[in-house]
Amino acid sequence: VEVATRLVDSEGVDALSMRRLAAELGVGTMTLYGYFRDKEELLDAIVDAAADEIRLPAARGSWQTQIKGIAREIRDALERHPEGIRIRLARPMLTPGALRTTEAAMRILRAAGFDRAEAARGYRTVFLYTFAFAAFTPPGPPAKARQRSFAALPALPPKEFPEIHDAIAELADSMAGDEQFEHGLDLILDGLQARRAP
Amino acid sequence: VEVATRLVDSEGVDALSMRRLAAELGVGTMTLYGYFRDKEELLDAIVDAAADEIRLPAARGSWQTQIKGIAREIRDALERHPEGIRIRLARPMLTPGALRTTEAAMRILRAAGFDRAEAARGYRTVFLYTFAFAAFTPPGPPAKARQRSFAALPALPPKEFPEIHDAIAELADSMAGDEQFEHGLDLILDGLQARRAP
DNA sequence: ACCTGAACACCGTTCAAGT
């Protein structure tokens, strides 16, 4: 699993083949099938191992601060293995490793006074936003991503896309980077706060 | 592109091969390379065609109603081609088809009084949430998805996961379905509303 | 108990050649 993760991180999911991994390990291809029933099971193991890497932040500060801490950790973990996101998508993420963060988030939100349903729905919203943010963060520095938007947006016909032409810089800024991540998180947490029972 | 889309929708992305598509069209494999430089270009064409399918809702009601309408349309379009989501992930989505919805959303938010940066960041948050919601909606009816969570969650050790055990029904509900989608959307829009210049 | 080569049914793409 370790060698497979390294291979996926450095050369992409497409570079991970049973044959290649076996060669990397200096072992016959079929040997792998003694440890994983098929490739699917190997991919599951990679995802599980990555989920176990997530470190939970210290339980200090307001509930908003703590939930933000969890979201940041998830984002970091996902961006440490950018190619891994493509593996994860098809899978349910109901393993203990993946649910440790859900447990922590539920504890924080329940302690803040949210009922069970509000806490579950609220954290789901935070998680989905965080995952999509990481999924749409292209590899490389955020400046590069913004630059690509800067290049593509002005090519649109201005008659049909007047609003986009008027806000090219702002739209490019919203495509990646810490500022956008924190801003979206704040919107969701503000919405939650407005619903909190006094 | 039409036949390829049908193939992806009915048998999954993995079933789409140049050889298979050519056979389906009753044509030599290499013929396809006269129309697409490689498979990547074919996948791009499929994504573009799907983005063009999105219908924009009528410009009536509050800004919240209109933005929700766009989010619902995007979600519908994504869930009409569930396998297509996996293709889309790696791609930037800066084509005219994909940006028509951005144009519409920017017009609505600007008219509601948001400045360019608030509008861009706000819509980006809505879009990311909507995309992740669709991406994590497993194929089949939402009841089935909840059922799978119901089956997996009680298997967790209760000592380590007390909060999850206490809220299994609520967590399963938050995994799929219209109610969760609308709730998350409301959280984000409430957060936005709180920031609106008077 | 653990390992593995050969074989099968697939891939995407290059190249040279057909009409």
Place this chain on the structure above:
DNA sequence: ACCTGAACACCGTTCAAGT
């Protein structure tokens, strides 16, 4: 201008056989 078969360098997995 449009099409394509053969060939190359790959896949995941089954099976039967090795130590």
